[in-house]
Each structure stands twice: as structure tokens, then as C-alpha cells.
Amino acid sequence: MIIGVAALLLLLAVPLTGGSLRQLGEIPVRAWWLLPAALLLQVLLFSVLTKVPDWLGFSLHLLSYMLAGAFIWANRALRGLPLIALGAGLNAVTIALNGGTLPASESAVRTAGLADSEHFSNSGVLSDPRLPWLGDVFAVPSGVPFANVFSIGDVVILTGVAVLVFGHSRVHRPV
Known part of the structure; x- marks a missing residue:
């Protein structure tokens, strides 16, 4: 959720920073349907x-990452996609090593004011997490809109989205 809100804010910033949303619409995107499916x-x-x-949650969660990965691979030549791939890869490896759940730190969950789910979840406090530093260790505090936890992988993904959005939204004029 937090990545989606931040990506939307990046899009809204395009015209405010001299970019063109029309330019973004002209990006040659391949296999576009894979991303909405994921x-x-x-x-x-x-x-x-x-x-x-x-077991089903784990399988479906990894399938969603495989669909997103196929989208990224199909569009790997676009500016920003290698960073998005790196961030998604960090999350995917950590999720795979932790039974389908991205481990969250107790302090980040507490700061965000989230309740730990007893059902299968995309992020949660685990008793013995693998690669815990790649999990959801950062938090948007409760009381702030869209309070949530996020990971280093999420930060790298958003950096890639920023490169993609701002890099492709500029009109290139010959000098």
C-alpha cells in the first residue's frame, strides 16, 4: 500500500517538476497485463x-512475484527497471526464505500501529526470520495517513519508480 501511495505521489509530482504525463503514456511497455495480474x-x-x-498463500504470493518478474524482464531496457528488479528481488528472496512472508520487526509493526495477523500475511513478525534486515524494518508511524511498515527492497523499488517516472517524463529537445 505504501509503495502505491508513494508511486502516485511521484506521478503527481511530474507536472510540478516540468515533466509531461503525456510522455509517460508513450513509454513502449511490453506484456503490460502481467503487472496488473500480479x-x-x-x-x-x-x-x-x-x-x-x-502453503497456498506461499504459492500464490510467489506466483505474484513471478508475474511481476516476467513484466520486469520484458521491460528491462526501460530506465529505472533494473532498480525496480533489484528491490523486488530483495523482497522476493526474503519472502521465499521465510515461507511466503516478509519478516517485519516488532518495533516497526508497533510504530505503525499494526496488529500482527494470525492468518497468512504478506508481512509479519516471525519467530526466527531469515535475512531479517531485508524485511519490513522501517515504519510510517500510526497517526500518519497510510501508516505501514516497509523494507529496504521497497525503498529500492521506489527509487527505480522515480527514475522511470522522471526519466521518461521529460521532453528531450535537441540542443
């Missing part, structure tokens, strides 16, 4: 199908 799968998994068995 996002839809995550929304279903974490908002609708909240009581799935852990």
Missing part, C-alpha cells in the same frame, strides 16, 4: 482470501 493476485490474497492455508 497486483490483482496480491490484492485478492491479502484482502479477500485472507484465510487461505499457509
Whole structure:
């Protein structure tokens, strides 16, 4: 959720910084349908199908990353996509090593005012996490809109989105 809000804010900043939203619409995107499919799968998994068995949650969560990875691979030549791939890869490896859940630090969860779910979740406090420093260790504090936890991978993804959005929204005129 926090990545989506931040990405939307980056888009809104384009015209404010001299960029053109029209230029973004002209980016040659391949296999575009893979990204909405990956996002839809995550929304279903974490908002609708909240009581799935852990094995199914793990499988569907990794499938969503595979769909997103295929989208990134198809568009790897676009500016910003290598950073997005790196951030998504950091998250995907950490999720895979932790049974389908990105580990969250107790202090980040507490700071964000989140309750730890007893059902399969995309992020949660784990008793013995692998690569915990790559998990959700940062937090937007409770009381701030969209309070949530986020990871180093999320920060790298957003950096890639910024490179993509601002790099492709500029009109290039010959000098």
C-alpha cells in the first residue's frame, strides 16, 4: 500500500517538476497485463482470501512475484527497471526464505500501529526470520495517513519508480 501511495505521489509530482504525463503514456511497455495480474493476485490474497492455508498463500504470493518478474524482464531496457528488479528481488528472496512472508520487526509493526495477523500475511513478525534486515524494518508511524511498515527492497523499488517516472517524463529537445 505504501509503495502505491508513494508511486502516485511521484506521478503527481511530474507536472510540478516540468515533466509531461503525456510522455509517460508513450513509454513502449511490453506484456503490460502481467503487472496488473500480479497486483490483482496480491490484492485478492491479502484482502479477500485472507484465510487461505499457509502453503497456498506461499504459492500464490510467489506466483505474484513471478508475474511481476516476467513484466520486469520484458521491460528491462526501460530506465529505472533494473532498480525496480533489484528491490523486488530483495523482497522476493526474503519472502521465499521465510515461507511466503516478509519478516517485519516488532518495533516497526508497533510504530505503525499494526496488529500482527494470525492468518497468512504478506508481512509479519516471525519467530526466527531469515535475512531479517531485508524485511519490513522501517515504519510510517500510526497517526500518519497510510501508516505501514516497509523494507529496504521497497525503498529500492521506489527509487527505480522515480527514475522511470522522471526519466521518461521529460521532453528531450535537441540542443
